[in-house]
Amino acid sequence: MSHVPDVVVTGLGATTPLGGDVPSTWAAALAGESGARPFDNDWVETYGLPVTFAATIKVRPEDVLPRPEMKKMDPSAQYAVIAAREAWADAGAPEVDGDRLGAVVSSGIGGIWTTLDAWDTLKEKGARRILPMTVPMLMPNSPTAYVSLELGARAGAHALVSACASGAEAIGYAVEMIRTGRADVVVAGGTEASIHPMPVAAFAASRTLSLRNDDPQGASRPYDVDRDGFVLGEGAGVVVLESAEHAAARGARVYARIAGVGLSADGYHITSPEPTGDGQVRAMRAALEQSGIDRLDVVHVNAHATSTVVGDLIEARSIRGLLGDEADHVALSATKSMTGHLLGGAGALETIFTVLALHDRQAPPTINVDNPDPELPLDLVRDKPRALRDGDVAAVNNSFGFGGHNVALVVASV
CATH class of the missing domain: 3.40.47.10 (Thiolase/Chalcone synthase)
Structure with missing residues (x-):
């Protein structure tokens, strides 16, 4: 029987409602902080939204990414690239042949901002005003494509879509890429940027969102008798996975093993x-x-x-x-x-x-x-x-x- 390598975690990256990176997010989580906050726009009045808050991202991508780069990406890809860069740096930017490096970054909904903005532009200004980059921005594999392009990951770039399980399934698929010998290193995770009036209205219509508008930070209460639904959040989490042998050979710090x-x-x-x-x-x-x-x-x-x-x-x-x-x-x-x-x-x-x-x-x-x-x-x-x-x-x-x-x-x- 061929040897099946252990898969270890050597890098972590995130941008979340709690912080713009992993250290700040983890510190806020240990402190019991909530990332939920009221909308700072006119959505509620303009669209009659029944939910007036969400767990919006703490550090806006425009504070991290240069504008020319941002204009090519839907927010879902922006979040993924920010998290992937942190994870890659945290792993020590490992030297690896691109043919042995993979990317698996998933999204449950994909480029919804790009899709809806393009539709508004088409209705209001006509077909000639649609941006040439619209399709590569809205496609759900855009985040993993941008990550693979940045790192030169050629072993495979995948985007598994399984709704709210997408990010975990991406990591599971990345583990299998390493176990089956397709790659030595895989950058994997999930991203979402769906805090937009339409998804908020749609989730509210399905009666899955909390209506605790008077207390956003107290709205998400798993396992409490008075729980009444979830709080919509956004952001990305990315990990660098390696075979244990590859990590050991380069003296990498290992956080844990995906067993x-x-x-x-x-x-x-x-x-x-x-x-x-x-x-x-x-x-x-x-x-x-x-x-x-x-x-x-x-x-x-x-x-x-x-x-x-x-x-x-x-x-x-x-x-x-x-x-x-x-x-x-x-x-x-x-x-x-x-x-x-x-x-x-x-x-x-x-x-x-x-x-x-x-x-x-x-x-x-x-x-x-x-x-x-x-x-x-x-x-x-x-x-x-x-x-x-x-x-x-x-x-x-x-x-x-x-x-x-x-x-x-x-x-x-x-």
Whole structure:
């Protein structure tokens, strides 16, 4: 049997509602800060939006990227490039043959700003005013294409689309690229820039957004009795993955190991998760079995936990279905309480949180849980970080998406 390489994380990058990079985002998460804020524009009055807030990005791309570069990219690609540059630098800008370097950066929705702006231009000014770069800006593979172009990644540039599971699935696919020998290094993650009046109105119409307009920072409250929906977020998270051998050969710092990837589909409903959580359990179990790690060594779960009434309940049952009574001793964090829901970027950012939780031995808090739901009997980390034990331990990151997509990643300490 051929050798299957271990896959390790050597670089982290992000731009989020909590900060313009990973250190500031992680510090804010450990401090229990919320990135939700009221809209600073006229959208509510102009369009009659029922939701008046979102978790908007903390550092605007125009403060980071030169204008000529920005004009070629939809915001979703801008966020991805910012995060990828940080991750690449954090990994030490490894020297690698482009034929052995891959990129997998996903988005759940793609270039929605470009699409809707172009439609407005067409209606108001006619076809001659449409920008020549419109198609390469709106296509959902634009973020990964720009990352691959910048780094010269020729082993493959992919953009898996699985709604809110896209970022985690991108990382899972990147792991497989390394395991199967297609690449030695892969830059992977997810991005989303969908805080625009139309998506806000559409999510509100589907009754999935919180309507807590009088308290934006308290609106995302996973596992709380009074939760009423998620807070729309934006941003990107990107990791640099390498085979352990490649990382060791160049003396790279290693944060953690991606030990297992589990994928499943519910085959049940276009938006609602399957009520028993069977698909979620199958994804988590597959990831754990692939990792070869005993469930007793799982000390932390970063839950998908969007703050919807039904979704949180089903995931809580699924986690207990996987871990049994051991769930009582596993520190569970629901970080969307702080970041909001980054959709296609969520799974990637939460993978970064999971990696750092093991690296720093600190599980980030869940905020806004004033009345824990008694039907969700899990060991929730509330309001302040919790220390994780020393030794060889593991954590699970869950990401689930509209369409019944389930992705679980097992992260192991090194």
